[in-house]
Amino acid sequence: MRGRLSKRAGQGHHRPVRVSVSGLVWRVHLRESASLGGLQQTRYAGGGPRRLRGGRSVGQIAGHSDQNDGPAAKLGFRPDQVVLELGWDEDCDDDLRIDIEEVTGNELLDGESGEVADVVLQWWRDDDGDLADALVDATTDLAPGGVVWLLTPKVGRDGAVEASDIADAALTAGLSTTSTVSAAEEWSGTKLVAPKGSARK
The missing domain is CATH 3.40.50.150 (Vaccinia Virus protein VP39)
Known part of the structure; x- marks a missing residue:
């Protein structure tokens, strides 16, 4: 018994995704949609862009601190x-x-x-x-x-x-x-x- 399939198939697994814009990494949730090339941004995490080093957030960016x-x-x-x-x-x-x-x-x-x-x-x-x-x-x-x-x-x-x-x-x-x-x-x-x-x- 490893993991669990969604009860509501077809709506997608909302996983955090890193999106890089001008050196800043936004952690967002994406889900399947007919718009934006099949992906639609549904929420932001952390309140703003974060620079990541080795996958970890560092410092304070866009007014958001750890x-x-x-x-x-x-x-x-x-x-x-x-x-x-x-x-x-x-x-x-x-x-x-x-x-x-x-x-x-x-x-x-x-x-x-x-x-x-x-x-x-x-x-x-x-x-x-x-x-x-x-x-x-x-x-x-x-x-x-x-x-x-x-x-x-x-x-x-x-x-x-x-x-x-x-x-x-x-x-x-x-x-x-x-x-x-x-x-x-x-x-x-x-x-x-x-x-x-x-x-x-």
């Missing part, structure tokens, strides 16, 4: 971390996704990358299937000492997952629940780690 108190920083993301994203769908929070890329300086990887990740970002809804199996899959490419952030709809939202179900699934997958936080407007984040001394299979 923020250390954004959602990604609050979740513990750090520069240069490799992040694997699983379970993406159109209901996922793009502001959080973009902020993670801004903080780490790396684009989110999908389940086909095959790279070892420092953090796995697992989006999950109650009707997505077997959570324990998904968490086992999530740890396949997780580096020793890595973290799984399980993102589920908040209580009262469609697709919310019971805390007891998360705890049971984590235990089955050999993970421990350390904390649960508000990760985004509609999403809760549960931090899962492998117990110290355990070996990654």
Whole structure:
């Protein structure tokens, strides 16, 4: 079980794209459209153009400075971390996704990358299937000492997952629940780690 196909096929996967204009790099979202040669800009990230060095934002440009108190920083993301994203769908929070890329300086990887990740970002809804199996899959490419952030709809939202179900699934997958936080407007984040001394299979 690697990644997740969109429930609403044909509307495209909105991924951040870097567009260079006169040495400045704008991070934008593009989606399929009949206009602009099949692509249409749908949103900007970061509030303005950013010069990037080695894929990382540097300095202050167009009145926008780096923020250390954004959602990604609050979740513990750090520069240069490799992040694997699983379970993406159109209901996922793009502001959080973009902020993670801004903080780490790396684009989110999908389940086909095959790279070892420092953090796995697992989006999950109650009707997505077997959570324990998904968490086992999530740890396949997780580096020793890595973290799984399980993102589920908040209580009262469609697709919310019971805390007891998360705890049971984590235990089955050999993970421990350390904390649960508000990760985004509609999403809760549960931090899962492998117990110290355990070996990654």
